Every structure is written in C-alpha cells, then in structure tokens.
Amino acid sequence: MLGALHAFYTQHSALIQVGGINAILAISLYFTLATGLLSLANAAFMGIGAYTGALLTMRAHWPFPLVVLAGGVLAATTAVPLGLPVLRLRGVFLAIATIGFGEVVRIFFINWSYAGGALGIDGVPRKTTWWHIYLALVLLLFICWRLRRSRAGYAMEAIRQDEAASATMGINVTAYKVAVFVAGAFIAGIAGSLQAHLRYIVDPNDYGFSTAVDILVYAVVGGMNVFIGPVIGAALITALPDILRQFTSLGVQPGPDRALASGIVLLLVILFLPEGLVSIARFRPWRRRQTTAIATQRARAGP
C-alpha cells in the first residue's frame, strides 16, 4: 500500500506540488471573494513573494522558513497602501484597479535589472518540498474552517451581501475589507516564495493578468461560496493537462487544448453551475434540509 502511494507520488510529484501551490493561491483569493471583493491583484502579490524569496535566498542567504515568511510579509505590506484607496471602489472598478496594479508590478519587475529584468531570476535553489506546501495548505484550510461561524466569518459574509446593512450592525466594513485584502496578499506572497524555490526560476511574466485570471478560474470552477471550493477548482484545473494527455490518441493536443478545455469548463460552470463544482455535492443535503424546514413549518402552523 505504502509502496503504491510512493510510486503514485513519484510519478505525479510535479502535479501534486504545483497543485498544492495553486490551491494555496486559490485560498488567497477566497478570502477576498468571500467578502465580496473581486481582487485580481493576487498574481502580483505572488510575484512580490517570489522575488523577495528568491533574492533573500540567493543574495542574503536567509534560512528557508524565514524567506517564505518574508515573501508573505512583503506582499502584505504592499497590500496596505494599495488597499486603503482602492477598496473604496465598487465591483468592476475594484477589479480594474487591481488589474492595473498587477500590470504595474509586472512591468516593474521586467524593468528591474537587479532582479534580472525581463529574464527574471535563474537558478533559485530548490528548497520546497511537498510537505512545506501541504503544511501551509492544511493550516490555511483549518483557519478557513474555524473562520466559518466566527465573528469575522459572519461579518465577511454580511459585507459580501450588503455593506450598508452590515455597517449599521456595527461592522467596520473598511477594516474587514483591508484585513482580508492584506491576508490574501500575505498568503499569495507565501505561495509565490514557495513556488520560486520549486521551479528554479522567477519569470516576471508569470505574475501578470493571465495568472490572475487563472487563480480566479480555480475559485469559480470549484465554487466560491465555501472554502474548499477553490481548492477543488485548483486541483481540477492543474490536473487538466494530465487528464487530457489520456486522450492524445484522439487527436487532443495537450498544449493549446488545455486552454480550450479550461475555457469550456469555465463557460459551462458559469452558465450551468454558478456555485461551482462543490454545489453538486451540496445540492442534495440542502434540498433535504429545506424540505425538513418546510415540513417543520407546516407542523407548527401557528397563529
């Protein structure tokens, strides 16, 4: 049994590790989405974490755990001055502003010769192992789980549904928005630092708009209403090329067709399963709960 697991791991190690990092990124987005904020800046925060991590390891020789944390901290620090003005914006304008931020960061890195400019950084020592990634992931999932019925969790959900009403309940909407934005940035920064030490390279073009969209796709496909959704979405989309590879005999080209498959999956999900793939699992229990509620109401038909 253990031998089989080990064999499975070695065969799919890249997938497992990259999938784990994508899952962490997806969770970084989940925090903001759960509060009703469409922020597309997380790829940029990831980039900040990656560059910070790579440079600290290669130029300053800091120990690895510190480097990973530093990536998160620096990303979070950038998020504060960005968040305060930008989080006032509504809906699509927030999305646009965060896209803009992402582009500015990407262009900055492309022009930063100290960090290799357009070529990025090469030769980052490989220090990330699967248990680093999954430790972080499990920790995050635990925090998300405990957040659910907590004061902050209720506040986030309330803000997502109605900001003005939330404020009249005593919820400091701005503080929560900034907090989740910074938290998301911190997590994305950690993911970036971990990834930099996994892939040997840090390429500025990996932290632009298309990556931000990728992260959003994980969340949408998996489901944004519950914290496990983005993780499932990340797992599925990351595994997609490998799944497609099974069909190469049918003329499927994993390269371009992965993008095609992602696009189709995304379109199908948003059209027919807007709550994401997790809603398949939750469909029946909710129905049962609602039927019980209706039955209970009828039973208690009162004055």
Next chain:
Amino acid sequence: MAQQIVNGIFAGSIYALFAVGYTLVFGILDILNLAHQAVFMMAAFAALQAVLKWKWNFGPALLFATAIAGVLGILIYYIAYRPLRRRPDTYFSTLISTIAFAAILEALALRWYGARTSRFPLNTFPDHTFHIGSAAFTLLQAVIVAGALVLTLGLQALVRYTRLGKAMRAVAENERAARVLGIDVERVVLVSFAISSALGGIAGVMYGLVYNSVAPGMGHAVELKGLSVIVLGGMGSIPGAVLGGFLLGLVEVASVAQLGSNTRDAVAFIVLFAILLLRPRGLFGRRLVREV
C-alpha cells in the same frame, strides 16, 4: 516633437477604436466584455487568412474580417451574455463568461495558427510616405487615423441622432422602462454587441497590419490599455473613449521620449490608478460608480 505628436495620434487612434466598442457595451449594459480583445485578435487573423491564403485584396479582406467580428459579437451575446441576464450578479458572471469565451477563441487561434507571430505580406497596403513639417507618416497610418475618426464619429452620430441610438440610450438609462415603452431591448443589445465587436475587429486588423504582427496573444496588451482608456474617458462615454485613446497615445509617446521606453506600458496603468483614485468617473462619465 512633431513626429512624436504624429506617432502619439496614430497609436491613440487604434486605442480609441478599440476602446469605443468596450465602452459602448459597458455604457448600455454595465458589463465589461473581456472577450473584446479576442475578437480584436480573431479579426486580424481573419483578414490575414483572406489575404494570405485566399489572395484577396485588402479592402474585401477588411470587410470580411469586420463581418467575422460582428458575428463573433452576436455569438458573445447569445452564449456569454443572454443566459446570464436574470442573475443578480450579472457584472461578475459576464466577466467570467467573457473571459471564458476569450480563452476559447485564443485556444482555437492557437490550434489553427500556432503560437508564432504571423505577418501580412508586404504588398497588402500601398506604401506611401507623407511629410508634414519634420514629421513623417505613412499612408496606412493616415488611413488608420482617418478611419478611426470616421468610425467613432459615426458611432457617436448613430447614438445621438438615430432611432437605434435613442433606443440604446434608453436601455442604458433604464432597461425596464425602455421595455415598457415598447423598445425591443434584446434586439438593441444584440445590435450593440455586433457593432461593438465589429469596431474592435477593425481595430485588430489595423493593428496587425501596421505593427505587422498577428499572434493569438495580441489582444492582451491592448485589452488592458483599453481598460485604462475607458476609465480615463469615463465608462460609457463614446467621446470619452475617443479622447482618452488619443490622450493615452500621446502621453505614452511623450513618456517614452522623456523617461525612456521602459515606461511606455506603465503609463497606461499609472493613468488608470490616478483616475480611479482621484476622479473615478473619468473625463466624461455620467455616473460615479455603480450603485450596488
């Protein structure tokens, strides 16, 4: 200096033509059509296909590409917009659906034409160079600027003076009231998508021709700059998009001249930030931000 102004105006005209389609859809429907850039790209490929493979002249190729773009716009309406109309969070779900649509188009382009950059054959457009003072420009550039002005002014005229335009403005103002007044809202929206995409397609062909490069990813840079333009001009304002486009073109060129070519792409986003933070409604935007 004069040359820079010419360059700026020319670059700006493409931005303007692209942005106008973006802002039209946003103004009427309050949604961001992120498939616009994919239509931009597909139209360029369509024209390329016509010229390279079928040996057409440029004129018919352009018309063909515009038609393809219009058809894609109609497809976007039916596939990515209409099914989501009744949802409470339309702006978000259409953002996603148009992203998906764009991804599909790009993947198809990747499959059919490969990732490498393709080029129009050299004799596609007659090659003349003109001079005004110290500035030089080609016939193609002149045609692009003139074409962009004609098209955008034409669109503005359409919106202001025709029945269709009035219907568009009514739907933009209050969809339910427009429906009650007997306006066929679905048809107006469909036509808006078609026109918007057609204009974006023309911009794509022009872009591919003048920069002599057509590739599946060519829409990305323009898409994001287009966002800056419509924010600068004011979401939903056609004159704003035109003015914003030209302004961006000029500011970019000036920035390159003064601060170096690295800054070129950053300019659009610095402008974007400045506008969003200082004056979110842009130059001519009517509403501040969407009332949630």
Next chain:
Amino acid sequence: MAAAANDRDRDAARPCRPLSGALPTPTLAAEGIARTMMPSERASAPTPKETASRPLLVVENVRKAFGGVHAVESVSFQIEAGHVQGLIGPNGAGKTTVINIISGLLRADGGTIHLLDRRIDQLPPHKIAALGVRRTHQNIRLFAKMSVLDNVTVGQHLLRRETLVERLVFAPRGRAESARLHAEAEALLARVGLQGRARVPAAALSYGDQRRLEIARALASHPRLLLLDEPAAGMNHTEAAALGELMRDLAAQGLTILLVEHNVQLVMDVCDRVTVLNFGRVIAHGTPAEVTRDPEVIAAYLGTDEETG
C-alpha cells in the same frame, strides 16, 4: 439567573448591570452598549419614565440637499429616553433621509445630532451602531442568502468577544459564548414570532416575516435607540397590532424607538410623541392627539389626498 449574571459581570468591556434592579442612568462607556432587559428581568425594573432626565437623541437644524433638491431643511426634534416617537409625513417629506442621516448612512450638509452627550453626526455608521443605534430599512435589507438565525447572529456582532485566536484553539470561552448567543438569538426569534424558522433562508420568508426578522436582527445586540423605517408596510391589521404591542413592550423595557410610519392608526396607538415632516421641514410636534388636531398637519395630508384623488 445567577449563572447568567456572573457571565455578564465577567465581561469587562460591557457596563455592569447592578443586581439590585435599579436601572442605571444611561451613560456611554467606551463601547457604550446599554442593555435592555430580557423578559425574565422585567418585573424588577422601574419604568423608563422614572429614569429619563434628559433627551436621548437631539437633532438640531439638520439639512441635506441632493443636487438642487432640499430633502431635509432645518429639521430639529428631540426624543426622550424610553419613548416611542413617531416621524410621519406625506411621501417625499424626508423621513427616510432623516433616518439615514441619524444612522450614518448619509452625511448631513449641516446641523448636529447628539446621542446623550455624544455628537454622532460626523461618525461612520458602524461607530454610531456601536453607541447603541440600530435600524430597519424601508426596502428590507436582510442578508437574503443567510438563514433566519444567521441574520440575527450577524446582528450580535458587537456582543461577540471571541477572538480569532481563541477560535483557532477551540477555547471553551468561545463555545460558551456561542451557546449563550445562540440561545439569545432563538429567544429573540420567538419574541418576534419567528420561532422554529431558524434554518429557513431569509429570502424564503413572507414579507411580514421578513420585516419582523429585520427587527429581531436590530434588537440582537441590545440597542438603546431603534430606528424603524416603515416596519408595518405591507402588514395587515392583526400583524400591525402585534407589531405595535411589541414596540410598547420594548419601550417599557427601556428601549427608545423612532418610528417612521404611514399607518396612522399604529402611530396613534403606539407613540408617546409624534414629529410631522412636510417637504423636508418639521411642521408639528406633540402628542398624537395634538398633532392630529394641528391644522397644518391636516392640510399637508388632505392636500396630498386631493392630489391623488
């Protein structure tokens, strides 16, 4: 109940309620949440008329214009603690604007608003809420996708003390607090007649039930001032009467209520005082009986009746 009282005394941030039964004169501590009493304590409490020595809410010369339209112009009135005060007037008189300004959703162009000694007109809505002001909305603003109970739980936001760290380590204090708040929420639902519906999604409730849920949510963290914006809209006679009884109950326990309503019968039955607005100005103030006899008020309402035929 001794155990509950000990719990409350241990919560340092909240003002201690003396066990002797005398209601303390309203003071505003840093958090400033005065408690109204749960039904079990009612018997021991004095009526608010004995304790109110100064007005709870003082609105002075408030004005607000939208574009060129003066929605509210030099509006001044006061509300005594423990009173139910009506705010009536024809449509468009500015009543909801006044409520929006008091609750902080709108910033007045001029004038001041004081809650006891504290000036609140410049504060953001969540700080005003922290001082004990709660409201319902004219177009119901429930958290539609949440359950009935969850809506009330959000309303308890300011009561919850469990920190995120405590939650992460499963601290027992958090569990005790959750259980206690859960029980309070259920009791509140029962009080407004929504018992047994805790798990129903709020959007599935009937219109009248939704209004009652909004009130329950507003009561969840023991406010001192409750602003009700047309709570009886769409209710039939029986429902409105039940609502009126609830309001008098709450007032008897020390809650101050500002009631915006079109249901004149309800206003007459329930209110201690009534302020009448027309075209953004106060045209009358007094007891219900006085106000209904006021010729200017009659003209304002009759005039409207004539226009609408």
